[in-house]
Amino acid sequence: MLIALTAFLLYHFGSHTAALTPPLDRTAAVIQKDVADETRRKQALAIVDRMKATIKASAEQRSQSVASLNDLLAKRTTPASQIEHAAQPFIGEDRATAEKLLDLRFELKSVLTPGEWAKVLPPPVTERTGTKKTA
Amino acid sequence: MTLPSSSFAASSRWLAPALALALALVAGVGCSSKPTLTPEQQAQADVTEYQALIRKVVADSARADKLVSLTNELQTLVKQGVASAKDYRAKVAVLDSNHEATRADYQTLINQQNTARETFLKKAMALRERSASLTTDAEWEQLKKARLRVLDTDLEELDVLAPGTPVVLTRHFP
Numbered sequence: 001m002l003i004a005l006t007a008f009l010l011y012h013f014g015s016h017t018a019a020l021t022p023p024l025d026r027t028a029a030v031i032q033k034d035v036a037d038e039t040r041r042k043q044a045l046a047i048v049d050r051m052k053a054t055i056k057a058s059a060e061q062r063s064q065s066v067a068s069l070n071d072l073l074a075k076r077t078t079p080a081s082q083i084e085h086a087a088q089p090f091i092g093e094d095r096a097t098a099e100k101l102l103d104l105r106f107e108l109k110s111v112l113t114p115g116e117w118a119k120v121l122p123p124p125v126t127e128r129t130g131t132k133k134t135a
Numbered sequence: 136m137t138l139p140s141s142s143f144a145a146s147s148r149w150l151a152p153a154l155a156l157a158l159a160l161v162a163g164v165g166c167s168s169k170p171t172l173t174p175e176q177q178a179q180a181d182v183t184e185y186q187a188l189i190r191k192v193v194a195d196s197a198r199a200d201k202l203v204s205l206t207n208e209l210q211t212l213v214k215q216g217v218a219s220a221k222d223y224r225a226k227v228a229v230l231d232s233n234h235e236a237t238r239a240d241y242q243t244l245i246n247q248q249n250t251a252r253e254t255f256l257k258k259a260m261a262l263r264e265r266s267a268s269l270t271t272d273a274e275w276e277q278l279k280k281a282r283l284r285v286l287d288t289d290l291e292e293l294d295v296l297a298p299g300t301p302v303v304l305t306r307h308f309p
Contacts, residue, residue: 076275
């Protein structure tokens with residue numbers, strides 16, 4: 001229960017970044033395949049690389065703080081105020097990373113046509129149900 | 136305490152088949168490495184097992200009852216949190232796919248999620264505080280290492296362990 005609670009808290013500390021992270025390897029592959037203009041293709045791929053770097057830096061920054069937060073959560077007597085205080089860097093970092101990813105999202109938009117955009121970031125498929133369809 | 140003979144006779148009518156069924160199940164488990172439980176049955180078995188652990192660790196039944204109740208509350212909270220997160224992600228994905236989406240569209244969603252996140256975090260912290268107040272240090276130490284797999288499964292739906300996900304989770308748990 002306490003492990004799940006910790007996971008739950010940590011997930012919510014980073015919920016914006018997680019939501020705003022597209023499947024970047026797939027995005028890059030589609031850009032490579034479907035953006036014919038070489039200049040714009042290179043620009044778009046560079047933006048995706050910056051997205052990846054942003055996410056990697058965010059993960060590294062978080063992993064440095066997660067141990068100390070876990071120590072606090074593991075201790076029965078840690079007051080809520082102390083945990084909330086320790087969570088602030090996570091929440092602040094999540095917001096900052098989400099802002100950077102949004103900046104890059106709009107930068108990517110500026111180099112792709114609407115037609116290319118539709119291929120790179122297609123409308124989401126309906127929610128998965130957890131069951132696999134058979135052919 | 137002894138059973139009246141009529142009750143015993145009635146009991147024995149289902150007892151024999153039940154025993155046979157139990158033996159067959161045990162034999163079945165012995166023959167196969169995977170029990171054939173549905174996900175719902177597995178989840179229920181998991182919860183039952185976890186509740187039994189609470190009762191084993193916390194000898195005081197009144198406190199154990201309250202901790203079991205808190206586990207149920209946590210399960211509800213996690214399910215709501217997972218549903219909310221999935222809904223948020225789905226809405227972001229719709230905006231991502233829309234070439235004409237504006238920054239303001241995203242900001243509206245982010246603000247909504249900030250409010251939801253604050254609510255979930257407050258509830259989760261309150262649950263933690265109540266759990267802490269109901270346990271001794273020794274009980275806490277024993278319970279904190281136990282995993283409630285059904286909640287892990289819920290959280291896995293958020294792909295918290297997926298590569299590239301910046302939230303570093305269970306690998307760093309105490």
